[in-house]
Amino acid sequence: MNVYDVTFGDPTTTTAAAWDGTANTASASALPTGLTTGVNAIWIGTQSVPASEFSNSRYGNCAGPGTLGPINTLRAALNNQANWISDNSTPPGFVLATGCPYMGLVPLPGITGQPSNSAICELANTSFTVTASGATGYQWQVDQGAGFNNVTNSATYSGATTATLNINAAPLAFNGYLYRCIASNGSGSATSNAATLTVNALPVAPTLLAKTPSVITAADGTPLSATFNAGSGGTGCTDDYRYTTDGGATYLPYTPGSNISSTGVAAGSGFVFIEGRRAACSAGCQGTYTLLAAWRITPLPVAATTLNAGDIAFSGYASTPATDEFSFVLLKHVGPGTTINFTDNGWLSTNTLQGGEQTVTWTAPAGGLPEVLKSKLPVLLLPVQVPVLPEQLPVRRSA
Structure with a gap:
């Protein structure tokens, strides 16, 4: 701040920087570090304006607000000339006012x-x-x-x-x-x-043992199933399973090994998911559902399918005095209206039925059928349409 006796042609040549760390009279001492506007001193006055020089200055303007804040805030307030009051009176006539807001540190948190x-x-x-x-x-x-x-x-x-x-x-x-x-x-x-x-820790969820079909894709209408390795951990917990065919909008309980119908799924979400967890624990953490098995359901052909050699296979034949039985497996997805003709005497001609040949005609139902679906048929004397049934039926040959 300003002092009573000055040198160096003050105030014409005096600046805060020129005062930085100096002692101008025998009664003055070097200014403390840290009170800076870039230097260690503040000049209360205007350079080159002699009338701005005052003999005394004190911090604190009773008309202004007090300053309460951290060190950097206090320094800024201290180095603001507007916060200083100056006059030319001679001490002790220069008296600090009472009741004025000054400055102080913010209390610790x-x-x-x-x-x-x-x-x-x-x-x-x-x-x-x-x-x-x-x-x-x-x-x-x-x-x-x-x-x-x-x-x-x-x-x-x-x-x-x-x-x-x-x-x-x-x-x-x-x-x-x-x-x-x-x-x-x-x-x-x-x-x-x-x-x-x-x-x-969460209980250990069950894991997949096997799924049918084992591949990731299945045709619409294919029965889906899965079995699992048991989960472990937890207190009094049991394994819990559920499945969804609509992308998780709804879930139904699942019993391991049972079939899930995929009919119509291809036109909907296109996926079937089975999830499992270790749950119903009597104490501790409950397990959360994790994905165990998944299939992407693909649509069947929309029209009758042309079958070639190798597109079906016979899966069983049994003969007794009263009945003959056989079943076959589709090795290709077929659309509605697909027909297969069977004969008990071999094809004597690829185009014409011959004498002694007895036949039966199988026709795929509306919606078609996926591959690897066993179809059991009764055989009659005349060609007939028969529905696909989920279990083996006798094939009878007339006299």
Whole structure:
């Protein structure tokens, strides 16, 4: 600030920089460091304006607001000429006014609400919250067993620099981690107590043993089924299964090994999913559903299909004095109206039925049929249409 005796042609040549760290009279001392506008001094006056020089200056304008804040805020206020009052009176006549707002540091933050311990199941979400008075900043820290380190936002953490730290889908590896928060302002910081995160393991879900068909695609109408390896873990838990044919909009319970109808699925969601979990536990964590088996359902041909050699196969034949039986398997998807003619005497001509030949005609039903579907037929003297049935029927040959 200005002093009573000056040198160097003051105020014409005097600047704050010229005063930086100097003593201009025997009664003056070097200015302290840190009170800067780029240097260590403030010049109360206007350079080259002699009338701006005053013998005395004091900080604090009773007409203005007080200053309460961190060090950088106080420095800015102290180096603002508008906050200084100057006159040319001789001490002790120069008296500081009373009741004026001056300046002071913001109190240190105070932790008024500590974070609480949290116990969750594996892959669940949780959060820790701290309450601190006077805080302008927060930094959460985690101790994974080797001391505390700052938490940074990631796919797992959010709110690392706020009053609430969120943990998303906590893995089992986080069990036993400690969390604390450092609340701060311009005057310093305060550290909360540490809270413990307990992550309990989920039961082990069942896994796929086998599925039918074993491939990923199946034609519309194909029966679907699956069996599973049992799950494990948990207290009093049982394995639970469900399936969906509409993309998860609805689910139905599933019994392992039973058939699921895929008829009409190709025109809808196009997929069938079976999910399983370890659930109904009497204590501890309940398992969550996981995908165990899936099929993409493809549409059948929309018109009659031309079959070639090798597109069907006989899967069984039995003969008794009263009845003959046979069944065949489709090796190709067929559309509605597809016909197959069978004879008991071999084809004597590829185009014409000969004497002694007895035949039966099978016709695919509306909607068609997928491949690898066994079809059992009764055989009569005359060619007839017969429906596909899901179980073996006798084939009778007339005299």
